[in-house]
Amino acid sequence: MLALLGQYGPDAKVLAGGQSLVPLLNMRLAAPAYLVDINHIAALNYIKAEDGCLAVGAAARQRQVERSALVRQQFPLLVEVVQHIGHMQIRNRGTIAGSIAHADPAAELPALLVCLNGVVVAQSTAGTRFIDAEEFFTGYLSTTLQPDELVTEVRFPSIPPQAGWAFIEFARRSGDYALAGAAAVLTPTADGRCLSAQLGYLGVSGAPVRAHDVETLLIGTTLDDRTLDAAAEEASRIVSAELNDVHATPEYRRALTAELTKRVLRAAWDRRKP
Amino acid sequence: MKEQKSLPEFSETDTIAVVVNGHLCERQVPVRLLLSDFLRHELHLTGTHIGCEHGVCGCCTVLLDGDAVRSCLMLAVQADGMAITTIEGLAGNRDQMHPIQQAFQQKHGLQCGFCTPGIIMTVYAMLQEHPDPTEQEIRHELSGNLCRCTGYQNIVESVKLAAELLREQHLEVN
Numbered sequence: 001m002l003a004l005l006g007q008y009g010p011d012a013k014v015l016a017g018g019q020s021l022v023p024l025l026n027m028r029l030a031a032p033a034y035l036v037d038i039n040h041i042a043a044l045n046y047i048k049a050e051d052g053c054l055a056v057g058a059a060a061r062q063r064q065v066e067r068s069a070l071v072r073q074q075f076p077l078l079v080e081v082v083q084h085i086g087h088m089q090i091r092n093r094g095t096i097a098g099s100i101a102h103a104d105p106a107a108e109l110p111a112l113l114v115c116l117n118g119v120v121v122a123q124s125t126a127g128t129r130f131i132d133a134e135e136f137f138t139g140y141l142s143t144t145l146q147p148d149e150l151v152t153e154v155r156f157p158s159i160p161p162q163a164g165w166a167f168i169e170f171a172r173r174s175g176d177y178a179l180a181g182a183a184a185v186l187t188p189t190a191d192g193r194c195l196s197a198q199l200g201y202l203g204v205s206g207a208p209v210r211a212h213d214v215e216t217l218l219i220g221t222t223l224d225d226r227t228l229d230a231a232a233e234e235a236s237r238i239v240s241a242e243l244n245d246v247h248a249t250p251e252y253r254r255a256l257t258a259e260l261t262k263r264v265l266r267a268a269w270d271r272r273k274p
Numbered sequence: 275m276k277e278q279k280s281l282p283e284f285s286e287t288d289t290i291a292v293v294v295n296g297h298l299c300e301r302q303v304p305v306r307l308l309l310s311d312f313l314r315h316e317l318h319l320t321g322t323h324i325g326c327e328h329g330v331c332g333c334c335t336v337l338l339d340g341d342a343v344r345s346c347l348m349l350a351v352q353a354d355g356m357a358i359t360t361i362e363g364l365a366g367n368r369d370q371m372h373p374i375q376q377a378f379q380q381k382h383g384l385q386c387g388f389c390t391p392g393i394i395m396t397v398y399a400m401l402q403e404h405p406d407p408t409e410q411e412i413r414h415e416l417s418g419n420l421c422r423c424t425g426y427q428n429i430v431e432s433v434k435l436a437a438e439l440l441r442e443q444h445l446e447v448n
Contacts, residue, residue: 015352022347023328026308034284039352063341087418089396090329092341093348174417 006125009147016098053155062091077165087175101151106177110208115183115200121153137207163187164272168264184268205240223269232258290354295363310334312350321361332419335392342399361391373439383432385423393419
């Protein structure tokens, strides 16, 4: 498999669930000379908790993650996020790693991976690379993955037991690509202040965004209304001015991002454990 | 000087064996053929409809090893060794209707009927997993199937009746 990619890499595309690639083929937007189908590689079909992470193999489908007792118990945030992806028929085929490798800025999983500071495991005949999420996504449908590399695994770090988490997105119709969305993980101190904050956004820029500037505003606060207003304002600055299309203007997306920021932070903070 | 790279020749066709509606079908197919086109053009099972051909409308939904999937987002060669159920195989007999089909007829769950096969296959998969869904669950699970005629109200009513009929049938069998 890796030898095939090594040989035909620039002319080949990896076919996993196919729920993004096959539409591109059908509409003649992509025309790779070769497809390398990884669906039958049983060794890549796994979901396991190890080293403080949930490791999902490249052939594991979104629906498997959604139904997994392990994920439901230990990574409920991932289940919540996956349930926002497309529709049941899409999730029955679509894979976790495929969504990451496809790197659609409006997709849910890349934003979550960036929020959690997850890791992409990429293999080629030359060896294995472990790529941090923020280093992986470089722009619209673009990553640092090389043509001869295969994403073999995606690692979602565990969140602290006392942390609160939430995911929210706004789409015009159920299952559509969201206009904007955010994932948040907030860890409280023993005296009820914000110890650490992680925020990842989708749909606001050419790539998923980790909002470090917004996070900094939250540290040490009790997430009172003034803090939330400031966070919302800071978050609205992330929205790219280039996102001007038939679905929404940049102004609308800024207002939406500000409101979603407040809601996701409130929901995450309410879920924290004392 | 860079050598002119010539792409290697792979076969453009492949032989697949799939069980469709209980019958084993072996065919040689172009590797680029979609599963939806395989069902319609090779097997002449034209009950599986093609609407958008990019995974949005849900008309081409079939069961693949029991799971509802878009047949337009898969290559036929990827289904090799798998079992497919289409709308033609649901009742098991040409002269009969499946309880879900009966419910759609009774409750006027269709008008032009173009989306109906995809919706019924989706409903089948849904009721296998949730035999007694709430209205909200029905609407959520059907969100991947578009209907331009009905306004969905009668589809939701049909699904409620279908769930009832299937539960009764289940009680009778046991």
